[in-house]
Amino acid sequence: MDIHEYQAKECFRSVGIPVPPGRVVGTPEEAEVAAEKYGGTVVIKAQVHSGGRGKAGGVKLAKHPVEARDYASQILGMDINGLSVDKILITPAEDIDTEAYVGVLLDRKAQAATFMVSPEGGIDIEEVARTSPSAIRKLSVDPRYGMLPHQAYWLASFLYDDPNLVNQARKIIAQLYDAFVGSGASMAEINPLITTPAGVVKAIDAKMSIDDSELFRRPEIAEMRDTSSEPPSETKAREAGLSYVKLEGDVGCCVNGAGLAMATMDLVKYYGGEPANFLDIGGSSNPDKVVAALEIITSDPKVKVILFNIFGGITRCDDVANGIIEATENIDIELPIVIRLTGTNEDLALKILEDAGLSAYTSMDEVVEKAVELAGAA
Amino acid sequence: MAILIDSDTRVVVQGITGRDGSFHTREMMAYGTRVVAGVTPGKGSQMFEGPNGSSVPIFNGMDEAVRETGADTSVIYVPPRFAAGAILEAAEAGVDLIVAITEGIPVLDMARAHAFARDRGVRVLGPNCPGLISPGKSKVGILPGQIVAEGPIGVVSRSGTLTYEAVFQLTTAGLGQTTCVGIGGDPLIGTNFISCLEAFEEDSETTAVVMIGEIGGTDEQEAAAYVKENMSKPVVGFIAGQTAPPGRRMGHAGAIISGSSGTAEEKIRVFNENGISVAIRPADIVGLLKSRLA
Numbered sequence: 259m260d261i262h263e264y265q266a267k268e269c270f271r272s273v274g275i276p277v278p279p280g281r282v283v284g285t286p287e288e289a290e291v292a293a294e295k296y297g298g299t300v301v302i303k304a305q306v307h308s309g310g311r312g313k314a315g316g317v318k319l320a321k322h323p324v325e326a327r328d329y330a331s332q333i334l335g336m337d338i339n340g341l342s343v344d345k346i347l348i349t350p351a352e353d354i355d356t357e358a359y360v361g362v363l364l365d366r367k368a369q370a371a372t373f374m375v376s377p378e379g380g381i382d383i384e385e386v387a388r389t390s391p392s393a394i395r396k397l398s399v400d401p402r403y404g405m406l407p408h409q410a411y412w413l414a415s416f417l418y419d420d421p422n423l424v425n426q427a428r429k430i431i432a433q434l435y436d437a438f439v440g441s442g443a444s445m446a447e448i449n450p451l452i453t454t455p456a457g458v459v460k461a462i463d464a465k466m467s468i469d470d471s472e473l474f475r476r477p478e479i480a481e482m483r484d485t486s487s488e489p490p491s492e493t494k495a496r497e498a499g500l501s502y503v504k505l506e507g508d509v510g511c512c513v514n515g516a517g518l519a520m521a522t523m524d525l526v527k528y529y530g531g532e533p534a535n536f537l538d539i540g541g542s543s544n545p546d547k548v549v550a551a552l553e554i555i556t557s558d559p560k561v562k563v564i565l566f567n568i569f570g571g572i573t574r575c576d577d578v579a580n581g582i583i584e585a586t587e588n589i590d591i592e593l594p595i596v597i598r599l600t601g602t603n604e605d606l607a608l609k610i611l612e613d614a615g616l617s618a619y620t621s622m623d624e625v626v627e628k629a630v631e632l633a634g635a636a
Numbered sequence: 637m638a639i640l641i642d643s644d645t646r647v648v649v650q651g652i653t654g655r656d657g658s659f660h661t662r663e664m665m666a667y668g669t670r671v672v673a674g675v676t677p678g679k680g681s682q683m684f685e686g687p688n689g690s691s692v693p694i695f696n697g698m699d700e701a702v703r704e705t706g707a708d709t710s711v712i713y714v715p716p717r718f719a720a721g722a723i724l725e726a727a728e729a730g731v732d733l734i735v736a737i738t739e740g741i742p743v744l745d746m747a748r749a750h751a752f753a754r755d756r757g758v759r760v761l762g763p764n765c766p767g768l769i770s771p772g773k774s775k776v777g778i779l780p781g782q783i784v785a786e787g788p789i790g791v792v793s794r795s796g797t798l799t800y801e802a803v804f805q806l807t808t809a810g811l812g813q814t815t816c817v818g819i820g821g822d823p824l825i826g827t828n829f830i831s832c833l834e835a836f837e838e839d840s841e842t843t844a845v846v847m848i849g850e851i852g853g854t855d856e857q858e859a860a861a862y863v864k865e866n867m868s869k870p871v872v873g874f875i876a877g878q879t880a881p882p883g884r885r886m887g888h889a890g891a892i893i894s895g896s897s898g899t900a901e902e903k904i905r906v907f908n909e910n911g912i913s914v915a916i917r918p919a920d921i922v923g924l925l926k927s928r929l930a
Binding site: 364366367369370371384400401402439442444469470471472474475501503505513514515516517518519520521523524525526527528533536538569571600601602621622623 | 716717740743747748750751778779782783793794796798800801804823851854855880881884886887888889890891894896900917918
């Protein structure tokens, strides 16, 4: 789960990382008041879960409060990569001498939190890692011991020569590790970490993603979720315990298991169709989940056909068939439904579905071809 | 022969009295797995009732369970909050293999647990995996026993039901399996593709391997390089997620394209470059395998 810049900065402040003050507002008038309070030049920053905010015009410098109000009214409601801006951060502008990059993420190969730092700030770290790896210093933190003092120093000394700056940076790096572990993050980034002409090191931007599996034990972070940044269907799916990602096509997919769900989407494309979604109903044949899945799929007006692909392993196909019938009786669905069920008790399941007037298949290819054909005809 | 588990494998079930744990313990026992112990703190000295009048002793802790029964493999059905702790306990108790079924374990917990197990020379399979099955010998986890058959094909996969789909097609086509291994859909897993490929290469009964990957990470790419360098046996591959959008987690915590890395396109290309026959549809796996074995 991504959190906003202002939330990540709050988290950074709580571990002691120097971050300029800021106020989050939702109207131009509040922006003016905030700018008034800080005095001098302020930065107005759109709070959306998207990169490239600056390029999209979502970050502006305002020299006085009235200008701040004008920019705020431009930015609020702006569309940045499909996301509408409804919150902005007002923060005093800093005098910048140098910009560096400090980031940490969970590296799959090292199986550990891995830092990457670079004296070049404001960069796309993935791009730099590919094109000029020597501009990056990398360190994996052993989860048994945590960040050791000499390691933080080693990273910091790659950023600066001045011992005073190195000393400040090593503290910030150690604190960033604390913030990362303390909030169950999968990624945390300061880009840029600046130095001021007065020789102070500060984080003027902050980015964090939290491991979804941590949220059950961190309710205060779970509350930071901004549901306005996702389609309502995704919010509903999460609440129903379903794994769902909305896509742009017209074949609604309902599958058990994430791998099979992806393979089903791929097969829709293979037969010339476009999947409307990824949806994993899990191993359960619980009719409530099937009902929720159908409601979510049919709430997308683009969907022209509903495709079930169920592999009954431990889950019995006849249970799933009964779940589908119960679900279709409880909600009114006008769209065609095609179903593929195979595995344990498939004969029973096919009979149950046919008796209810639903078409059922046992081959994944056949059912996907049929679904694509129906979507094309609708 | 088989890899990782066979008919001598002695299994202890952590979380044996839970809903999933008790159900799958009975399924494992019905399949013929030698389940020798269960662990649920506070329920020690009770007996777990298996199928057909069989029973298994329950212990409060792993140390006692392993000492009393000689269990060498643990399978974990403990909820996410306690699962990493269960892995640490199993590793300390001295089993050889820990199969972690649980989905949703915090990744930072797993970073510690993997390091702890590695230090003790204990292999972890998973987490967030369906476990493994050596047809006719033993199954540890949740793979359905009725879709597999004994035979010469090794199967290794990051997914659950997609594996069942592929295995079912193999079985239907008369291609039985030595062992089917689900390595798990999490970003940090204990046993990777390479480790399973190594074991299949060494296993005298395995003649070919099916490798089922998905978007996210570089495990498949590294495995492909390994296949080219080290494997004499043919490998057929499939990658799920060709239509997955970047930056979105597709169900599995590890199934996410970060930036431009970990796409299905990239993995398929690397498979092709390294002599792995790539099935574009799951239905193509059997045909490719037959042509490689011909």
